[in-house]
Amino acid sequence: MAIHIYNTLSGKKERFEPLEPGKVNMYVCGPTVYDSSHIGHARSVVVFDVISRYFKSQDYDVTYVRNFTDIDDKIIDRANQLGIDSRALAKKYIHEFYKDMDALNVERASVEPKATEHIDRIKKIIGTLIQKGFGYQIDGDVFFAVDSFKTYGKLSGRNLEELEAGARVDIDKRKRNPFDFVLWKSAKPGEPSWRSPWGMGRPGWHIECSAMSSKYLGESIDIHGGGKDLIFPHHENEIAQSEAAFDKPFVKYWIHNGFVNIDQEKMSKSLGNFLMIKEVIKSYHPEAVRLFLLSNHYRSPIDFTEKAMEEATSGLDRIYALLERAQKKTGLSPETSGFKMGEYWEGFCKSMDDDFNTARGIGVLFNAVHKLNRLLDECKNRLSTDTRTTLQSAYIDILKMGNIMGFLVETPGTYFEDKRYKGLERDSIDQAIIEKMIEERTAARKAKDWAKADQIRKELGKRNIILEDRSEGTIWKVGR
RNA sequence: GGCGGCAUAGCCAAGUGGUAAGGCAGCGGUCUGCAAAACCGCCAUUCACCAGUUCGACUCUGGUUGCCGCCUCCA
Structure with a gap:
């Protein structure tokens, strides 16, 4: 079964055939580091993280490049505003980006280059473009x-005449066409700048990607990704630069992810509703954030709401609860090596092969959870060899799916313990008191003093503590 | 104005030209001292609306309505 990808360039799903068999060269536009990363960045990064993981699981040799734009007008403006050096600002937010993405369990890309470290190459490409008649110098x-x-215009489906008709671009009289874009920008006094044949200045926004992509992946690459908003003009301009400079098709498959809305509204500066990753993970488990982000197809918009996050949290609890149950009851081990992948993994791959349909994949994951719960219910005591094999197979499938989507990396024990701890902290509850009350209740139950037992449970309920009487004993959790 | 996308149960959300995955919530039941969890059953004769193509369409074509995105920095 081959992987099929929706290619923005053709507007169709296409069978994925890498330029070089068995290899995937992929470039994804990373952040401009002038502020903290928001949930929209998280979606893009998580989506391409999953795509990269999936290719690897299908035995592709993946080279994944994700850049940092560390020189740009916005960075300079912000640094000036704060009265600090723009390099220091960029460094700070690169550090923060890693912190956020590590929390979200995002794998590092193969190469994570910075624009400022590729100035020579950028200048070289600009020189080529001028020499070939694609670039012109003014001042x-x-x-x-x-x-x-x-x-x-081939990527965004526009042509220059149409664009000009509805033009809302800044009018720079020096440009030959209003849509001409800057490759090299002259520096104002005090701005970070580099020496060049055209004077002191800095690279334009688009050219860095052409430079870094060609350096690490070659002049033609398999996949280039980013948010939908980058299609025009950024990616359109990248194509123009790269293809003009190298005379080769720049990218075979263009992949663009949809936006994250907040309560049905687009995140925007005027609304001031940017939701930062560091804030989100204070309230929700990072794995629940991933589950949420992957629960819609990557091209569709997704609405971030408290309700949606709580549903994702419930879903994650359900999966971990099953894993815990399976381990305790049967001693299934999370060791996946040496076991063949089963039907659920197969179903998952089928979904992923269809344009990385994680939403469908998650459906398969829940089917496996359901099946395992049922099997565990059915055989309360002894497990037959057949059942055991079925259990082990589904269990490993679940872990493997989690591995691709980047969750289920904790042990269930740690997951629930951590959750209890955070809940206690949030509600300022004293664990010792809770446990003492549970002991009292256990004693009351032993004495069949149901009235007292229920009274204690009621008391605990008032403190947002929920009990579960299991055969091994009573466990507790903190409600939402 | 130009380009593109979306409209599926109470909510979220997949989906194939052959008769609607999954999750959350809800209802009935099993289990339980009672609960919780899990399991079983129920929960869209119907996929915005109107035409058309077809033996057959939610899935294809045309139109209507509504919502959204891009065209300006933006994941």
């Missing part, structure tokens, strides 16, 4: 002439 600025690139 200290260098522009790309969109009219010189015949297929300009």
